[in-house]
Amino acid sequence: MERQRHYPEKPGRIYFFGTCLVDLLYPEASLAGMQLIQREGVDVIFPKDQTCCGQPAWNSGYRDEARAVALAQLKCFPLDYPVVVPSGSCAGMMRHHYPRLFKNTPQEQQVQALANRVYKLTEFLVHVLKITLKDLGTPAKVALHTSCSARREMGVAEEHEALLQQLGNVELVEQERKAECCGFGGTFAVKHPKISAEMVSEKAEHISNTSADTLVSGDCGCLMNISGRLNHQAEKIKGKHIASFLWERTNADSQ
Amino acid sequence: MQTASDFRQRSEEALGNPQIRRNFRFAMDGLMAKRRAGLSDPREREQLRTQCAGIRVNALSKLPELLEQLEGNCTRNGIQVHWAESVDEANNIVLEIMRQHDATRMIKGKSMVSEEMELNHFLEDHDIECLESDLGEYIVQLAGETPSHIIAPAIHKNRHEIAELFRQKFPDIPFEEDPEKLARSAREILREKFYKADVGLSGVNFAVAETGTLCLVENEGNGRMCTTVPPVHIAVTGIEKVVEQLSDIPPLLNLLVRSATGQHISTYFNMISSPRKPGEKDGPQEVHLVLPDNERSRIYEDDELINTLRCIRCGACMNHCPVYGRIGGHAYGSTIPGPIGSVVEPQKIGLDTLGELPTASTLCGACGEVCPVRIPLPDLLNRLRYEGVRNNNDGKVKGQSEQRKGTEAWIWKSWSWLHVQPMLYRLAMRTATRLRSLMPRKLGPWTDVRRPPRIAARTLHELAREKGFDNA
Incomplete structure (x- = not known):
């Protein structure tokens, strides 16, 4: 976990790492993230050979498999630009776990250099771009779930709130046990489905108790989990990744 | 011994038991709120955590020397030190001390290491009465169960269930559901036992190498009774509990208690430095310190897993774990449950038996966030997942690779x-x-x-x- 990070000046160019879950299920989230950055006058490069950060295998103990996939990502970011990631857990993987995964390998230094320039999208918007958002949307009541990796591993929970608070027509409501895990945990949901089901059911209940109309999440894993639960119960609460939510409310063409 | 090979089944049973769920939720919410209130200044809290982590890291970095120093100073103080390689050896040492005194009755203060040793069963098999005097431990013993939490062993039961247990076991005592009255009943039953016990046994929270002092943190006074009333006191603790110097104790005690219960100080804090000296009016004639290794040396060998041994057993990681809070301690099937249990127990018992425990976490990081000695619990859980499925035998963890399954390995290979x-x-x-x-x-x-x-x-x-x- 980190608290004090030194942030650079606004760069001319960045790499965007879209993440595999977003690629298949929530492409609009990464697209929105790239558009938010581009609108601030920064060139966005989406290296087309990117696939997955390797986290699923890493967290399942399959380190060789994770390392092979991570190695393939290293080639996508050859230059010294910041790497921006719209997910707390994938950003955490690259920033905190890549150095462990590549310890005592020929790539050790290269990986550390990469880890040093990985940012979660929300922290990049707040601390590097110092973004100012103008809300063009209709009034909305929003509950936020940041993801545990964003909150505890990357230490950037507050940045999510700060971004939403810039939106004049958005009322941010706070659900009970806000900081508690939603029960996704990647393969945890597969290995221990009953415990995961209990966790997500409670999480969804706390969120629907707020009478929010939208659930905003900082990670698509949590979003898939909590929204899946809310929809299963025929709740009307819309689930959105924070990037999609911010982009849609601040882009004139989306209104 | 319980095994965790059926962790999933036990956790599902716990999830299906609304009473267990309510009891844990209620208790964990209370403990989390108390810790938050007791450590409300984040700056002070984080500084203390850094200081305490430093103390533990320092102690572990010179563990062999400190243990020698501890032995030397304890011996000088008149405390007899016994080393045990295994649980069996530790049990036999205790039994031998009992036999030397023709002792048939032991009264026990709270000790998780004695749970690790399964000492009660062992002594009972040798016709020695072994009575728990910590209220929670006493309740668990009456019910024929094991602790479900390391500092609150009977936390899985509410007062109605405890009242019912007392009614069954002591039909002569008036039925009470009021916790204070229940505690008073237990106190009256136990008081008699303290006087009759031949040997008192306790755990140790910190053993100070510099002075040969054994520190014991407790809230009920039973620890003090166990260590002063019977003629012989046996302390059991793991070899990792040693700290270098007396000045390490105030910050550790401070943060241990505040992390565990949110108290500013525990009701009792005992520093045992010797048996009764000539002219003293109380205290045991003999004090023994039994130090089981039981795989700790193996854990010590690994640069990363050594951090397991920093633990000061406050229970904060389990109080804050969203998985533990839902399934409770018994589901883990190990002496120590929760995140630290899922790290330490598979290393002691083996990944073949307890290899499922490291997967019983979403890696949400709540445990690591509250750990008073900054054990990187999610990293250690991740490491043990690797040890469980690693594809070679170069590691040192007991039961390594035993969790590797053909289909799963094939899926990850294809994924890669x-x-x-x-x-x-x-x-x-x-x-x-x-x-x-x-x-x-x-x-x-x-x-x-x-x-x-x-x-x-x-x-x-x-x-x-x-x-x-x-x-x-």
């Missing part, structure tokens, strides 16, 4: 194969989006409580290309 070939990966993802209408509506247990995820119409790779982002 696909994700190192960008063109193939893009094609696979694009194909998935085109076939999305064929996606099944049922996806195993996932869709029992959730809608299935919806595959997008087009992949991010396609959309990024269309918008001109992939022009690197």
Whole structure:
């Protein structure tokens, strides 16, 4: 976990790492993230050979498999630009776990250099771009779930709130046990489905108790989990990744 | 001994028991609120955590020397030190001391190491009465159970259940549900036992190498009774509990108590430095310190896993664990439950038996966030997952590779194969989006409580290309 990070000046160019879950299920989230950055006058490069950060295998103990996939990502970011990631857990993987995964390998230094320039999208918007958002949307009541990796591993929970608070027509409501895990945990949901089901059911209940109309999440894993639960119960609460939510409310063409 | 090979079954049973769920939720909420209130200044809290982590890291870095120093100073103080390689050896040492005194009755203060040794069963098999005097431990013993929490052993029971237990076991005592009256009943029953006990046994929270002092933290006074009333006191603790100097104790005690219960100081804090000296009016004639290794040296050998041994047993990690809070301690099937249990127990018992425990976490990090000595618990859980499925025998963890299963290994190999070939990966993802209408509506247990995820119409790779982002 980190608290004090030194942030650079606004760069001319960045790499965007879209993440595999977003690629298949929530492409609009990464697209929105790239558009938010581009609108601030920064060139966005989406290296087309990117696939997955390797986290699923890493967290399942399959380190060789994770390392092979991570190695393939290293080639996508050859230059010294910041790497921006719209997910707390994938950003955490690259920033905190890549150095462990590549310890005592020929790539050790290269990986550390990469880890040093990985940012979660929300922290990049707040601390590097110092973004100012103008809300063009209709009034909305929003509950936020940041993801545990964003909150505890990357230490950037507050940045999510700060971004939403810039939106004049958005009322941010706070659900009970806000900081508690939603029960996704990647393969945890597969290995221990009953415990995961209990966790997500409670999480969804706390969120629907707020009478929010939208659930905003900082990670698509949590979003898939909590929204899946809310929809299963025929709740009307819309689930959105924070990037999609911010982009849609601040882009004139989306209104 | 319990095993955790059926962790899943036990956790599902616990989930299906609304009483257990309510008891844990209520108790954990209370303990979390107390810690928050007791450590409300984040600056002070984080400084203390850093200081205490430093103390523990320092002690572990010179553990062999400190243990020698501890032995030397204890011996000088008149405390007899016994080393035990295994649990069996430790049990036999205790038994031998009992026999030397023709002792048949032991009264016990709270000790998780004695739980690790399964000392009660061992002594009972040798016709020695072994009575727990910590109220929670006493309740668990009456019920024929094991502790479900390391500092609150009977936390899985509410007062109604405890009252019912007392009614069954002591039909002569008036039925009470008021916790204070229940505690008074237990106190009256136990008081008699203290006087009759031949030997008192306790755990140790910190053993100070510099002075040969054994520190014991408690709230009920039973620890003091166990260590002063019977003629012989046996302390048992793991070899990792040693700290270098007396000045390490104030910060550790401070943070231990505040992390555990939110108290500013425990009701009792005992520093045992010797048996009764000539002219003293109380205290045991003999004090013994039994130090079981039981795989700790093996854990010590590993640069990363050594951090397991920092633990000061406050229980904060389990209080804050969303998994523990839902399934309770018994589901783990290990002496110590929760996140630290899932780290320490598989290393002692073996990943073959307890290899499922490291997977019983979402890696949400709540445990690591509250640990008073900054044990990187999620990293250690991740490491043990690796040790469980590693594809070679170069490691040192007991039962390594035993969790590796053919199908799972094949899935990860195929996953890796696909994700190192960008063109193939893009094609696979694009194909998935085109076939999305064929996606099944049922996806195993996932869709029992959730809608299935919806595959997008087009992949991010396609959309990024269309918008001109992939022009690197």
